[in-house]
Amino acid sequence: MSTQVHALDVLLKEHPFFHGLAPEDLEILAGCAKNERFEKGQFLYRENQNADRLFIIRQGTVSLEIYSARRGAIVFQKVREGDVLGTSWIVPPYVSGCDARALETVRAVSLDGPCMRRKCDADPRLGYELLKRSVAVLVGRLEAAHFQLLDLYRNPLERPRHG
Amino acid sequence: MAEPAIAARGTVPPVSPMAIRPFVVCGVRRETRDTFTLELESAEGGPAPRFLPGQFNMLYAFGVGEIPISISGDPTRRGPLTHTVRTVGVVTRAMERLEPGGVLGVRGPYGEGWPVEDAAGADVVVVAGGIGLAPLRPVVLSVLAERERYGRVALLYGARSPKDILFRAELRRWRSAFHMDVEVTVDRGDRTWRGDVGVVTRLVPRAPFDPARTVAMICGPEIMMRFAAQELVRRGVARDAIWVSTERNMKCGVGLCGHCQHGPLFVCKDGPVFRYDRVETLLSKREI
Amino acid sequence: MVVFDRDALDHLVTALRDRGFDVVGPTVRDGAVVLAPLESGAELPCGIRDEQNAGRYRLRPGGDGAVFAHAVGPGSFKRWLYPPEATLWAARRTEDGFALEPSERRVRKLALLGARSCDVAALAIHDRVLASGPHLDADYAARRAGAFVVAVDCLTPGGTCFCASTGTGPSVAGEFDLRLTELCDPGRHLFLVEAGSDAGREVLRGLPHRPASDAERADADERRRAAADRMGRALDVDGLPAILARADDDPRWEETAERCLACGSCTLACPTCFCHTVEDRTGLSGERAERVRLWDSCFTLEFSYIHGGSVRASRAARYRHWLTHKLSGWVEQFGTLGCVGCGRCITWCPAGIDHTVEARSVRESHATRGVHP
Numbered sequence: 001m002s003t004q005v006h007a008l009d010v011l012l013k014e015h016p017f018f019h020g021l022a023p024e025d026l027e028i029l030a031g032c033a034k035n036e037r038f039e040k041g042q043f044l045y046r047e048n049q050n051a052d053r054l055f056i057i058r059q060g061t062v063s064l065e066i067y068s069a070r071r072g073a074i075v076f077q078k079v080r081e082g083d084v085l086g087t088s089w090i091v092p093p094y095v096s097g098c099d100a101r102a103l104e105t106v107r108a109v110s111l112d113g114p115c116m117r118r119k120c121d122a123d124p125r126l127g128y129e130l131l132k133r134s135v136a137v138l139v140g141r142l143e144a145a146h147f148q149l150l151d152l153y154r155n156p157l158e159r160p161r162h163g
Numbered sequence: 164m165a166e167p168a169i170a171a172r173g174t175v176p177p178v179s180p181m182a183i184r185p186f187v188v189c190g191v192r193r194e195t196r197d198t199f200t201l202e203l204e205s206a207e208g209g210p211a212p213r214f215l216p217g218q219f220n221m222l223y224a225f226g227v228g229e230i231p232i233s234i235s236g237d238p239t240r241r242g243p244l245t246h247t248v249r250t251v252g253v254v255t256r257a258m259e260r261l262e263p264g265g266v267l268g269v270r271g272p273y274g275e276g277w278p279v280e281d282a283a284g285a286d287v288v289v290v291a292g293g294i295g296l297a298p299l300r301p302v303v304l305s306v307l308a309e310r311e312r313y314g315r316v317a318l319l320y321g322a323r324s325p326k327d328i329l330f331r332a333e334l335r336r337w338r339s340a341f342h343m344d345v346e347v348t349v350d351r352g353d354r355t356w357r358g359d360v361g362v363v364t365r366l367v368p369r370a371p372f373d374p375a376r377t378v379a380m381i382c383g384p385e386i387m388m389r390f391a392a393q394e395l396v397r398r399g400v401a402r403d404a405i406w407v408s409t410e411r412n413m414k415c416g417v418g419l420c421g422h423c424q425h426g427p428l429f430v431c432k433d434g435p436v437f438r439y440d441r442v443e444t445l446l447s448k449r450e451i
Numbered sequence: 452m453v454v455f456d457r458d459a460l461d462h463l464v465t466a467l468r469d470r471g472f473d474v475v476g477p478t479v480r481d482g483a484v485v486l487a488p489l490e491s492g493a494e495l496p497c498g499i500r501d502e503q504n505a506g507r508y509r510l511r512p513g514g515d516g517a518v519f520a521h522a523v524g525p526g527s528f529k530r531w532l533y534p535p536e537a538t539l540w541a542a543r544r545t546e547d548g549f550a551l552e553p554s555e556r557r558v559r560k561l562a563l564l565g566a567r568s569c570d571v572a573a574l575a576i577h578d579r580v581l582a583s584g585p586h587l588d589a590d591y592a593a594r595r596a597g598a599f600v601v602a603v604d605c606l607t608p609g610g611t612c613f614c615a616s617t618g619t620g621p622s623v624a625g626e627f628d629l630r631l632t633e634l635c636d637p638g639r640h641l642f643l644v645e646a647g648s649d650a651g652r653e654v655l656r657g658l659p660h661r662p663a664s665d666a667e668r669a670d671a672d673e674r675r676r677a678a679a680d681r682m683g684r685a686l687d688v689d690g691l692p693a694i695l696a697r698a699d700d701d702p703r704w705e706e707t708a709e710r711c712l713a714c715g716s717c718t719l720a721c722p723t724c725f726c727h728t729v730e731d732r733t734g735l736s737g738e739r740a741e742r743v744r745l746w747d748s749c750f751t752l753e754f755s756y757i758h759g760g761s762v763r764a765s766r767a768a769r770y771r772h773w774l775t776h777k778l779s780g781w782v783e784q785f786g787t788l789g790c791v792g793c794g795r796c797i798t799w800c801p802a803g804i805d806h807t808v809e810a811r812s813v814r815e816s817h818a819t820r821g822v823h824p
Contacts, residue, residue, distance in 0.1 A: 180589070183542075421727070
């Protein structure tokens, strides 16, 4: 095992997303992992384009945005150090529904989607473990999104934006 | 429960709790597009009445109507009576038009307040949503006035958008004084907003406090309070260490008109601040 | 314990009026026994009986001269002690803003004639709700402080009565100035009279009376005892507050809501309902404003309105709130049931909804569903 992979191995082990996975699994996943760095303004992924990676943000802030020509980029969430980003790798067509843009220098560990899928196909048990964890992230995002949709702080005198 | 204190036969009738006192507007400040702060002084002279953080007054606009508004001022100083008001209806619109010299009727202060004293020795987490920051401001000011009595202090505040953030300058001062954590997030950002975007509940998992010795106080829309309380519980804060401030229709403010009932609780006199374990089940029920 | 006769009852009315009391008591009007100001005892009912059931009320002649051989009618003394409309204060615009006008609360003394056990219990409940604790309803307290209560034991409970179940009758308990038990038979018409206060004793002294015989006392005791067995309804209150507190999702509420018109008749007829609203009124010139207290009902949509909408939007929620408050929440708030078993809400509901039936239904479904925390 290369030094690089070994270091990533350790990183993954420390992150809550991978808690409970056996060392062998981590070693396997580390083989799909690499360190990445994004400068301010760079995209981690783009809407409707290939988004075939899982990111663990180690440093910096990433803005999740949808661009509107009329309104500019609408930021609906920001993720930062410690957050997990990118669950599209598990659902075909492995394409993202939004842009993810670095707001400052961002260092992340990314895990390659096709690599992880191969390993999950080979070992469905590992696939199940990753699926559980990805779904948890998705559920959290969805609940937060519900909230924002409610526009709770809207002044009742205003007409509602939705329904 | 008090013994019936009904006036004995033939004695002078008691003073009505519905009698208002005139207060003069001595300061008006626009906070956001639909929110403003009024500073009031008694028209009859004398200092403004003492109040506890979390209490409210019934404010009366002559000939228009009367509504409950939380006191948003500093309880540690005998300054003017301060109310931060959001324009949501006829009476608040009338109040919005007040200028210095204008007069409001005041009754109060009423209600049970936040457990600021009982939080001494613990970490304090204040979670505010929207206008909910106004009734919590007296908590922060009380805690900061005796900072050494408390552990870590964190304010988590969610607003609709950057333009809707209340008390901006004060928030900046609190944050930059290093002795409390201030996290502000908005539901939707704008082009210039550099801060957090997302619901305020997302700030709870990461906030710096020790769940085992924390007193949490939450105020905002009811949905937000429910979810924030659940996040705090998930993080290990005991249900009897979490407090919320609820709101219902009030006509009298003193437990006589029946309007503010939330289940068996009178929000005006049993609350508006409640310990979470007392209202958790009620909050989960519909149309109650 | 003394007795006096039917004529003495007329003298009682006069004696109270002479002492400056407005006497409010039962009288027959528009086919019902209503409470109204009385100028003389001649206006009291004579030989009237009533038939009451859910959504049904009829009077019929009883063939004798009994004054109180009927159960309560649609009104209660609430109308006089806690009037539907009362001005709380008035204010005038001034140069500096506004000033309250000095209060001229001139309250006429009231004598409540014919207060049944449920009425007396309702008075005690209102005293607790409106006139104890740090904030009083000053208007109620003033009217109540001067009131003279002539209580009457119910010997012919009505078809919708269940005061025996709520522990509030049919015999009078609690505070009164005079208490009457009517002994009306062919050939004699007497009232056993007990004074319950110095004021009562003072009035009684001026009326023709004599000591009660042992036989008369025993007769009165027997009639009171028999009345307790003749309730038209029953309500099992054992454990009911706790059951109702957890019954918010009972399917019964939706079923009842189909029939309930949310008309609020129950809250109007109920002697313990106290919910009110406050109206701020100005004259056309805007120079003078008044705050007025008005009866309100939790059955209106506006009652629970907060900016954005009403908390209790559905009729099911509003009916549930009223019943739960009356038979459960009240206990937590004030230490007693809010219901005195008078049956007015059952009789005067246009849909004939019977809350003893509703409560029983919730109790039964609670038992079958099992206890949840």
